[in-house]
Amino acid sequence: MGRLLLVLLIIVAIVLLWKAFGPSSWKRNQIKAPHTQAIKGPDDDEEFLWTLEKNRFKERRARETAEREEEERRKRAEERHRKPDEEPGQELDQESEDTDK
Numbered sequence: 001m002g003r004l005l006l007v008l009l010i011i012v013a014i015v016l017l018w019k020a021f022g023p024s025s026w027k028r029n030q031i032k033a034p035h036t037q038a039i040k041g042p043d044d045d046e047e048f049l050w051t052l053e054k055n056r057f058k059e060r061r062a063r064e065t066a067e068r069e070e071e072e073r074r075k076r077a078e079e080r081h082r083k084p085d086e087e088p089g090q091e092l093d094q095e096s097e098d099t100d101k
Helices: 004-023 023-029 047-079 090-100
Strands: none
Touching: none
């Protein structure tokens, strides 16, 4: 009876050791690489799309700024070339009077 109990304890110990340190535990200890989604084309890459959108925004902002600056330059040039006794609205009135004649 003692021998049977000893064999049973040895088998239980082997099973427990196998469960703890067997081949299935080897995979758990390995560092897993993060699963990355395969990018199929530039349309699927979120970073690429974000960069495109950001560049378009910057170009539009630069164009708007350039238009605003050009308008300001045009206004300043008109003010410099305007006669000192003229008021800003007079030149439009004079042009409309000239076309009426």
